[in-house]
Amino acid sequence: MDYNKVAKEILNQIGGEGNVESATHCATRLRLVLKDEKKANKETLEKMDAVKGVFSTSGQFQIILGQGTVNKVYKALIENNNIKSSNLSETKKEAMKKLNPVQRFARVLSNIFVPIIPAIVASGLLMGLLGMCKTFGWVSGDSGVFVLLDMFSNAAFVFLPVLIAFSAAKEFDVNPFLAATLGGILIHPALQNGWTVGGGITNNISVFGLNVGMVGYQGTVLPILIAVWVMGYIERGIRKIVPDILDIIVTPFLTLMSTAFIALLVIGPLGRLLGDGISFGLQGLYSTAGPVAGVVFGGLYSLIVITGVHHSFHAIEAGLLTNPEIGVNFLLPIWAMANIGQGGASLAVYFKTKSTKLKSIAAPASLSCMLGITEAAIFGVNLKLVRPFIAAAIGGAVGGGFVVLMKVSMTAVGVTGIPGIAIVKQGSMMQYIIGMAIAFGTAFVMTYVLGFKDEEN
Numbered sequence: 001m002d003y004n005k006v007a008k009e010i011l012n013q014i015g016g017e018g019n020v021e022s023a024t025h026c027a028t029r030l031r032l033v034l035k036d037e038k039k040a041n042k043e044t045l046e047k048m049d050a051v052k053g054v055f056s057t058s059g060q061f062q063i064i065l066g067q068g069t070v071n072k073v074y075k076a077l078i079e080n081n082n083i084k085s086s087n088l089s090e091t092k093k094e095a096m097k098k099l100n101p102v103q104r105f106a107r108v109l110s111n112i113f114v115p116i117i118p119a120i121v122a123s124g125l126l127m128g129l130l131g132m133c134k135t136f137g138w139v140s141g142d143s144g145v146f147v148l149l150d151m152f153s154n155a156a157f158v159f160l161p162v163l164i165a166f167s168a169a170k171e172f173d174v175n176p177f178l179a180a181t182l183g184g185i186l187i188h189p190a191l192q193n194g195w196t197v198g199g200g201i202t203n204n205i206s207v208f209g210l211n212v213g214m215v216g217y218q219g220t221v222l223p224i225l226i227a228v229w230v231m232g233y234i235e236r237g238i239r240k241i242v243p244d245i246l247d248i249i250v251t252p253f254l255t256l257m258s259t260a261f262i263a264l265l266v267i268g269p270l271g272r273l274l275g276d277g278i279s280f281g282l283q284g285l286y287s288t289a290g291p292v293a294g295v296v297f298g299g300l301y302s303l304i305v306i307t308g309v310h311h312s313f314h315a316i317e318a319g320l321l322t323n324p325e326i327g328v329n330f331l332l333p334i335w336a337m338a339n340i341g342q343g344g345a346s347l348a349v350y351f352k353t354k355s356t357k358l359k360s361i362a363a364p365a366s367l368s369c370m371l372g373i374t375e376a377a378i379f380g381v382n383l384k385l386v387r388p389f390i391a392a393a394i395g396g397a398v399g400g401g402f403v404v405l406m407k408v409s410m411t412a413v414g415v416t417g418i419p420g421i422a423i424v425k426q427g428s429m430m431q432y433i434i435g436m437a438i439a440f441g442t443a444f445v446m447t448y449v450l451g452f453k454d455e456e457n
Helices: 001-014 042-047 069-079 088-096 102-137 146-159 160-171 175-184 194-199 221-241 244-289 291-307 307-321 330-350 357-369 373-383 387-405 418-423 430-452
Strands: 022-025 029-034 053-057 059-063 206-207 209-215
Touching: 001 029, 001 042, 001 069, 001 430, 022 069, 022 175, 029 069, 042 053, 053 373, 059 175, 059 244, 102 146, 102 160, 102 307, 102 418, 146 160, 160 175, 175 418, 194 221, 206 291, 221 307, 244 291, 244 307, 291 330, 291 373, 291 387, 307 330, 330 357, 330 373, 330 387, 330 418, 330 430, 357 373, 373 387, 387 430
Parallel strands: none
Antiparallel strands: 022 029, 029 059, 053 059, 206 209
């Protein structure tokens, strides 16, 4: 393959180098921020042999080239043209300028929670393994090993405000160590453990004439998110009026003291109330509507993915996990069914199409869905052909209804498909696997039933 030629042809079809604000790439996709996406010829790009799919999401124009190829095409694109090279983080910031307020809010939440996901997944997986060990009597719940592992498994949730604060600091332009300290204040041992509030507040103090409950915010999400956002405004405001010579001493002191008071007196109680309202509202809908909720959520999830708003769900799922009266993620299994449905439809396209190029995209895209990555299937195959996308939505709806009927839940966030088996709550593993088979099979069959307009080679 002549990578220079491929890069040149791509550049011609996206409006030339003058239409490119910045460029970067990930493992499989060329990610571009274009000044005017209307100048990009998507249909011609998709007909190129090297291109496996083209889509626009979250302010980025993305071209799927595949592993290895994308690196070489990107190198040729940058070296032979006057195009600004940027890292993935910078490109995302450029892309955010093009998003509407809802998409921008969702992207901010995604940028905050995605870096935390490995810690939550590790903790959730360990919780699942411990539950299995205890159920089958492999390890005594009183043993030293079990006690230590139990401590390891809940650390990420106990100190979640600190993790969120540190990650949010980058998004809200705050000193990350001040933010982490604020998170530590909200879970300080002098405060009553936040998970015991249901039994009543045991200690109150008087602050400026106000009666304040000495309650911690272990495992909460919204209080620290709002607090760090407020801290950003306070820090920047103080820095504008403090002389440079005193900045390193006065600014951190005033920022932390003032934000901590506001967080404990105002933001914390309101944030907990709002977070609990969202969690209990979803749980009420889940319990009342039952499988119907699974059908609706599973059927619509892929549409939500196209808008990019699904990134905000990580915060909601974390809130479900850390709420002591819920403690599980009942949304993620539904999203998993929607993702698996996309894989089933994509595989059906592989068997049904006569296009060699489409076959080369559809099969690996289906496998990616089984591993929880759906972009290639959605944008490279199903959405482009329309009817397979509808078939995938039907598969997701049927699978979603089944996992809700079976009360399948998970102990972490961010992992779907086959890897999601590792974080399924003890006792629901087989139901989750059956749900995947139902979603995949339904989408596969419906793709054949609905058919699609085949592409030429």
